[in-house]
Amino acid sequence: MPLSSRSLLLTPLLLLLGCSPAPELSKIEGYAQGTTYQFSFELPSESTTELATIEKAVNEEFARLDLALSNYRDDSRIEQLNAQKTTDVLAADDELIMLIEQARKVYHASQGCYDLTVKPLFDLWGFKKDVFSPPTEEALAQTLTTIGMDKLETVDATHLRKQIPELRIDLSSIGQAYSVERMGKLLENFGVHNYMIEIGGELQVKGKKPGNQAWRIALEKPLPNERKLQKVVSFDSGESMGLIASGTYRHFFDSNGKRYSHILDARSGKPVEHNTVSVTVLHSNPTIAGTWATALTCLGSADGIKIANENHIAALFIDQQDEQLIETQSDAMNELKGISFAPK
Template structure:
């Protein structure tokens, strides 16, 4: 399940409900070093091994410091974060912004364009309008949706250079929740790699990346949960034979929704319409070398749904697994990129 400290409402806001990904291992625990804890409103689990001696306490401290640094940069729940200070500046003049934030926005912008605008970092006003930030849904009128849409759209945010952005609409606000956790995975794996660790599995709130193998040469194996709202059941096992880095990010709709007057409202909002999606796609898993992009793409493809999503994934060369629910049945559909992904099996 994916929640993140980047926004205290992100569990509801972005509908990024990850199908719980867990390791399946038969290797003796003494062969693998493990670190775990709480961060970003969820838990993290790190498994690694190295032929060289690693200072586990120092590694754990470095990870803690990096989580705190990311929180101060990207969290929408705290007014003193860099992104919230940018949001609070009600100006249409150029603003100096950290390169890290500009880079994340531009990566998300590319995915937004590829999704024809379905995925957008500025969609928060619509979630607030629909009541998804609270415990009760409040279906808005067409007029109020139209008014809220005036403050939605990355097209109103201009990229000037690596350190400068300009809001053409001063009321525009950016929420990095849908890309921040994948970015956090990339930052933590970088810390491990800087110490020469080449065999690891890093998981934050169900979002993860692997590299290398287990100590005795076995592949990393990841369990993918069946997309059921009332239970947790094993659905698939992803076996990763490749030794190069691979991220697995999953977004889903099946745990967070509202039922009102016999109609189900998904927490996934289409930024093009300002309304919840109506398709039957309940989860999308993206496998990619870059966890940041995988995070954004899993959200974008879930927003699009299977039909539009497969077209977008195929065009961009994204390896993705779509699951659709028809009554009690779950049907799977793959992008072309998933079939081409070597040394990875899903059974």
């Protein structure tokens, strides 16, 4: 399963460039991690680096990330670790440990709603093959015994231990946002400080476009079977900022008059039933933004707004009540400087 799928925890909201890039911008685009990507950036005037050199480095980094973190390929290092069904201490890359520990912080903050080990639940509900199959309470209870980040121990910076041999780590909910972060660092290593990186709708911006113009990003209205714009985000300050948006409104099953979201609460093992249809998170670190976007979408606005406030996370919740979309912003979102939201 590609990193971009988020293991069906959510489908990222479509994020579109608000304005066409100016001619002076360089562009790299293509297909990776099961989705499309687009980088727009300004090479420094003194740079002698060829665009082809940067594009080669981008492709090599995508290939490295894929081999390290992708759950859809059996030869990736994460799947090799998952295949070791043992409670012995296992060697792991420090990069993987870092991502697990970031996820663990949000796991605890979300009171277990967000969990990197939930993949068996998606298989149980039929989401893996896109065939809805509600489990029995007995099957659900049994599957819940095989998941839980509290059963994954970090021994040190390069070693893990599973407390149950069957435990599997799925990085789909964090891997794509981490890829955005890595690509930003890659561009900066080439001396680029004005850029927009977008991978499958998850993005990071820094600096300005030529002419001192702010990067402007359009957010999609979170309604199924529609492609309309909700509002435009303008990054006026030029500071580095990741924007990750998550939603329940694209992937779901309707059965016997009831809608079942693909977003599962790891605590109950069941699809969430709240009215929150999307959550947008802004953070200087895209990986942190992506992790929190997933967790807050799982929690929903009623519980999520309190937890976002406690953890100083800038989040925009959108709930659907009948035909009405209701927005709620966390305190940190209200306090953001240098970023403005405007209607479409």
